[in-house]
Amino acid sequence: MGTKPVLVVHGGAWAIPDEFAERSILGVKNAVKSGFAVLEMGGSSMKAVEIAVRALEDDTVFDAGHGAVLNADGYVELDAIIMNGKTLAAGAVSCIRNISNLVIFACSVLEKTPYVMLTGMGANQFAEKLGIPQVPVEELVTDHAKAEWEQYRKYNICRKS
Template identity: 90%
Template sequence: MGTKPVLVVHGGAWAIPDDFAERSILGVKNAVKSGFALLERGGSSVKAVEIAVKALENDTVFDAGHGAVLNADGYVELDAIIMNGKTLAAGAVSCIRDISNPVTFACSVLEKTPHVMLTGRGANQFAEKLGIPKVPVEDLVTEHAKAEWEQYRKYKQTVKSLFNTELVHDTVGAVAIDCEGNLACATSTGGITNKMVGRVGDTPIIGKTPEEAADSALHYMEKRVHGRGGVIVISKTGEWTARFTTKRMAWAGIKEGILTYGLNPGETIQEILKPLK
């Protein structure tokens, strides 16, 4: 018998304001359902995390794709990565300005090049070669992102002082294990409001059990750089967890027909899903 598939997603660890709360929960639930539907049909974990993160990129409530924050010059710069746990192959893109789904572009880097990361002019040339459609910058910029950028510049606060406030969005991500027991993960981000032009962040963390790995990483982050964040983890046996040290993080996971999700610290809500026909 094969492995029971699992998919977990998160929409960013930060001080999610009340007017974003309901949309954030709905967004992660929709994303995890879209990716898990593929896993139930026997699809790969790599494709499942791509689909899930793509759904988050298309949702303007999240800091990825169509909801990304603005850099110091008032532009969107997007980063994304996807990794195949079976082969340890990865594909990444950084500082992308005019592509709405950088996670799909990162998947192309993984599947169609011998390289790990593309950025700048070379990335744009490769996107054109693949026929990846460009989108106008205004299609990626929301009114909320504009207002947030203006408020940041007005008060001239530092990135560190803003990290756990309602002025900061965070990376979205997904991790999955498929019926073959193969793990995969993907993340996508617009970064931090008013970030320096060309700034690239986020690195993968490999650890112990899901809970130990997540708690250890968050504890180290807080102790070492006085930072807060969130993480989702799936073990090779299908155990999973979602942890965060910020005020809120929208997260959702599906395993064995049970959808589990939450937003606030200590909150866990479950729904029984109808099986696919």
């Protein structure tokens, strides 16, 4: 009897607002189905993880890629990391502002460079050389993220007074 693959996906560690609960569950299920389809077609576990994470990054209910949470200054700064469990090799990117599928970029760092992590403007410049698609920052920010940032800003102003 052979072992069957398992793909586990979670949609983040936060208190999911009631208005996002159903969409969040559907989004996680979609990510699992997308990744598992890769495994069923004989694809690698790394590719399955990449595809599952891309599904989360493309879904605005999650805060990776589209739906990005804004930092304290109101900017998008996204991070991603992927690790090969067999070799323990990893690829990571951080402080990225205009790439919607960071997992693709993290995979490229793992597969196409001698580095483990790229960050900031230098990483963005390298992404361009690799042909990683870049998007206008506004495409990544939802109305919900803007409202959350405004709430944070108001609270922070009140705390400083």
